Amino acid sequence: MTTDVHGRDLRYFVAVAEELHFTRAAERLYVSQPALSKQIRALERRLGVELFRRDQHGVALTEAGEALLPHARRVLEAWEAGAEAVARVRAVQRTTLRVGMSTSPGRGGLLPAIRSRFTAAHPEATVRLRHVSWEDATAGLADGDADVAFVWLPLPDAERYGWTVLAEEPRRVALPETHPLAARPEVDFTDLLDEPFLALPDSAGPLRDYWLALDERGGRPPRIGAEIASTEETYEALVAGLGVCLVAEGNVPLLTLGGVTTRPVRGVSPSRYAVAWRREDGERALVRGYAEACRRVAGMR
Amino acid sequence: MTTDVHGRDLRYFVAVAEELHFTRAAERLYVSQPALSKQIRALERRLGVELFRRDQHGVALTEAGEALLPHARRVLEAWEAGAEAVARVRAVQRTTLRVGMSTSPGRGGLLPAIRSRFTAAHPEATVRLRHVSWEDATAGLADGDADVAFVWLPLPDAERYGWTVLAEEPRRVALPETHPLAARPEVDFTDLLDEPFLALPDSAGPLRDYWLALDERGGRPPRIGAEIASTEETYEALVAGLGVCLVAEGNVPLLTLGGVTTRPVRGVSPSRYAVAWRREDGERALVRGYAEACRRVAGMR
DNA sequence: CGGTGGTCATGCCCAACGGTTATCACCGCA
DNA sequence: TGCGGTGATAACCGTTGGGCATGACCACCG
Structure with missing residues (x-):
C-alpha cells in the first residue's frame, strides 16, 4: 500500500521543478521560502528519495524528481477536473x-x-x-x-419547515354512489364516525390523523378500511366500498369519475393547502x- | 484557482462511496468512525456541496458525490502511479x-x-x-x-569523504623529449622549481597544489604554464612545450605516446591512489x- | 410500549502538522 | 572583505486530524 499525499505538496513540487529556484517558487506559491523548503524535504523524506539536487550551481531535478514530475502534473489535473465537475453540479443546483x-x-x-x-x-x-x-x-x-x-397542512416535523397557505378549502366526503349517505345532499361528520375510512400511510404522520379528522372524533378511534397512497388507489378503494374518505373541494374532480360522488360535510375544519420549504x-x-x-x-x- | 485536497480525503470519500456505510468504511480504512465522519463533512464543507445524503434508510451518494467519484478514483490512481514510478527509481538506485x-x-x-x-x-x-x-x-x-x-589524495572537503588507499606510486616528471632535463636518467625536484608547470583547474582545490608539489617548494610560488583538465590536453601541452608536470608512475603509459618522456624525481612524496565515497x-x-x-x-x- | 443494538454526529482532548519570522551558513562578486 | 542572494534551520503558534466517550435517532423485538 502506498502512502498518500496532499495535493498542495505536489503543487509545491511542480512549482519548484518549474522554477528550479526555491525562493521564486515560494513567491509564486504565496508561501515563505522556509515553508516551501520544509515541505519539499518532508515530501522527499516520505518518498525516501531526493527529488532535487541542491548545490552551489543551483537546484536541479534528480532522476526520481524527473520520474515524479509528469505524474504529479497528472494528479493535479485529475483533481482539478474533479473539483470542476463538483462545481458544475453546484452551479446547476443553484439554478x-x-x-x-x-x-x-x-x-x-x-x-x-x-x-x-x-x-x-x-x-x-x-x-x-x-x-x-x-x-x-x-x-x-x-x-x-x-x-x-x-403540501396539505399539518406537516410532520413542522418545526423544520416554513410555508405559506395558498388556499383554504372545505372538506367533503367521498363515497360510492351506492352508499346510503349519498342520498343526502349534505352529511354531518357525526354520521361518518362509524364508517370505515381510507387512511394515508402511517408515515404521513399528523397528516394521516388530519384526513381521518381525529380532532373531530372526540377520542374515538376511527375504523380503517384501507390504506391509500395515490389518487388511483383511492378511487379504486371507494368504488370497491372499502371505506369513505374526506377530500378537499379542489380535489373532487380527481375522484368523481364514475361510481363515486362527494357531499359537503358539516363539522370538520376546512383543509389548508400550502407551499412549503425547508x-x-x-x-x-x-x-x-x-x-x-x-x-x-x-x-x- | 481551485483549492487542493489531501489524497487521504479522497481515499476516505471513495471508501464511503463504495461501502455506503460510514462504520464499515471506517473499519476498512483503519480509522475511527467519528474521524471518518468529520473528514467527510470537512471535505463537503470545502467543496461547498453535500457528497452523501444521510437519512434513516442509510447513506447514499448525492448528485455531486456521483460526479466526484470517478475523478477521485482517477486522482488516486494517478498518485499511485507516481509513487510507483518513484519507487522504481529508488529500487534501481539501490542496485x-x-x-x-x-x-x-x-x-x-x-x-x-x-x-x-x-x-x-x-x-x-x-x-x-x-x-x-x-x-x-x-x-x-x-x-x-x-x-x-x-581519486588521488588529498581530496577537497576531506571531512565529507571516507577512502581506502589502493596504491602508493612514486611521482615522475613528464616532459618533452626535447627538454634539456630529459637527458638525465633522473632529476631532482629542485631542478624543476623554475620550470613552468601544467596545473589542474582551480576547482580541484588541494589536489592542484599537490600535483604542483607546493609543499616541496618552501613557499616559492610555481610558474603555471597551462591548465589541463584531461589526459589529451596534458599530452598536447607537453608536446607544445607549455610546461612539465608530475605524473603518477601508473599513469605514465597514458602520456608517453611520442615526443613525451618521463623521469624519476627525487624529493617529492609518492602519490596515493584511493577509492573514496561520501x-x-x-x-x-x-x-x-x-x-x-x-x-x-x-x-x- | 420500552429496551436494545445499530446508525451517524458531536464534544473534548492531545499530538502533529504547516505556516510564520528570525537567523544561519555558504557562495559569487564588486 | 563586505554584500546581496541562495537554501537550511530554529523557535514559535494556530489549525488540523486523530482518538475516546457520548448523544440523537431509528428499527427491531420481546
Missing part, C-alpha cells in the same frame, strides 16, 4: 428548483400561472416537477428530493421567489 | 552503483578484477562507470554523480562492497 407535489394541484391552471410568474422573475432558473407518493406528507422536502413543495432553505433566492410567485397567483384568484 | 573516475585506472586490469570480484559478491548490482573531468577532484562524489570514485554513504551495502573489492584486489597485486 434548478425541484418542486414536489403529491396530487396535481390542478385548481384551474394554478401551476402554469405560478410557473410563468416565477420564470419571469427568475429567467435563469430551471424548474423540475417531482411527483411524490403520499407516503411522504412533505412531498419530497424531508428527503431532499424537492426544494419547495405543495427552513434552512428559507433564504435561497429561488425558493423565496417560488413561494412569492405562489402567493401572488393565489391572491389573484 | 546501481555509479563509479566515478577521472583518468582510467589502468594498472594492469585493475578495473576488470574489481568488477568481477564485486559482482560475485553482489550479483544483483549494476555497475555504471562515469568518466569525470579533472575539474572535480572527487570524480563525481561531490555533485552526486558517483557513489564511489577512484561519508553518509559509508553504510550502503554496495558502497562497502565495492570498497572491499578494491582493497582485496589491490592487496593481491
Whole structure:
C-alpha cells in the first residue's frame, strides 16, 4: 500500500521543478521560502528519495524528481477536473428548483400561472416537477428530493419547515354512489364516525390523523378500511366500498369519475393547502421567489 | 484557482462511496468512525456541496458525490502511479552503483578484477562507470554523480569523504623529449622549481597544489604554464612545450605516446591512489562492497 | 410500549502538522 | 572583505486530524 499525499505538496513540487529556484517558487506559491523548503524535504523524506539536487550551481531535478514530475502534473489535473465537475453540479443546483407535489394541484391552471410568474422573475432558473407518493406528507422536502413543495397542512416535523397557505378549502366526503349517505345532499361528520375510512400511510404522520379528522372524533378511534397512497388507489378503494374518505373541494374532480360522488360535510375544519420549504432553505433566492410567485397567483384568484 | 485536497480525503470519500456505510468504511480504512465522519463533512464543507445524503434508510451518494467519484478514483490512481514510478527509481538506485573516475585506472586490469570480484559478491548490482573531468577532484562524489570514485589524495572537503588507499606510486616528471632535463636518467625536484608547470583547474582545490608539489617548494610560488583538465590536453601541452608536470608512475603509459618522456624525481612524496565515497554513504551495502573489492584486489597485486 | 443494538454526529482532548519570522551558513562578486 | 542572494534551520503558534466517550435517532423485538 502506498502512502498518500496532499495535493498542495505536489503543487509545491511542480512549482519548484518549474522554477528550479526555491525562493521564486515560494513567491509564486504565496508561501515563505522556509515553508516551501520544509515541505519539499518532508515530501522527499516520505518518498525516501531526493527529488532535487541542491548545490552551489543551483537546484536541479534528480532522476526520481524527473520520474515524479509528469505524474504529479497528472494528479493535479485529475483533481482539478474533479473539483470542476463538483462545481458544475453546484452551479446547476443553484439554478434548478425541484418542486414536489403529491396530487396535481390542478385548481384551474394554478401551476402554469405560478410557473410563468416565477420564470419571469427568475429567467435563469430551471424548474423540475417531482411527483411524490403520499407516503411522504412533505412531498419530497424531508428527503431532499424537492426544494419547495405543495403540501396539505399539518406537516410532520413542522418545526423544520416554513410555508405559506395558498388556499383554504372545505372538506367533503367521498363515497360510492351506492352508499346510503349519498342520498343526502349534505352529511354531518357525526354520521361518518362509524364508517370505515381510507387512511394515508402511517408515515404521513399528523397528516394521516388530519384526513381521518381525529380532532373531530372526540377520542374515538376511527375504523380503517384501507390504506391509500395515490389518487388511483383511492378511487379504486371507494368504488370497491372499502371505506369513505374526506377530500378537499379542489380535489373532487380527481375522484368523481364514475361510481363515486362527494357531499359537503358539516363539522370538520376546512383543509389548508400550502407551499412549503425547508427552513434552512428559507433564504435561497429561488425558493423565496417560488413561494412569492405562489402567493401572488393565489391572491389573484 | 481551485483549492487542493489531501489524497487521504479522497481515499476516505471513495471508501464511503463504495461501502455506503460510514462504520464499515471506517473499519476498512483503519480509522475511527467519528474521524471518518468529520473528514467527510470537512471535505463537503470545502467543496461547498453535500457528497452523501444521510437519512434513516442509510447513506447514499448525492448528485455531486456521483460526479466526484470517478475523478477521485482517477486522482488516486494517478498518485499511485507516481509513487510507483518513484519507487522504481529508488529500487534501481539501490542496485546501481555509479563509479566515478577521472583518468582510467589502468594498472594492469585493475578495473576488470574489481568488477568481477564485486559482482560475485553482489550479483544483483549494476555497475555504471562515469568518466569525470579533472575539474572535480572527487570524480563525481561531490555533485552526486558517483557513489564511489577512484581519486588521488588529498581530496577537497576531506571531512565529507571516507577512502581506502589502493596504491602508493612514486611521482615522475613528464616532459618533452626535447627538454634539456630529459637527458638525465633522473632529476631532482629542485631542478624543476623554475620550470613552468601544467596545473589542474582551480576547482580541484588541494589536489592542484599537490600535483604542483607546493609543499616541496618552501613557499616559492610555481610558474603555471597551462591548465589541463584531461589526459589529451596534458599530452598536447607537453608536446607544445607549455610546461612539465608530475605524473603518477601508473599513469605514465597514458602520456608517453611520442615526443613525451618521463623521469624519476627525487624529493617529492609518492602519490596515493584511493577509492573514496561520501561519508553518509559509508553504510550502503554496495558502497562497502565495492570498497572491499578494491582493497582485496589491490592487496593481491 | 420500552429496551436494545445499530446508525451517524458531536464534544473534548492531545499530538502533529504547516505556516510564520528570525537567523544561519555558504557562495559569487564588486 | 563586505554584500546581496541562495537554501537550511530554529523557535514559535494556530489549525488540523486523530482518538475516546457520548448523544440523537431509528428499527427491531420481546
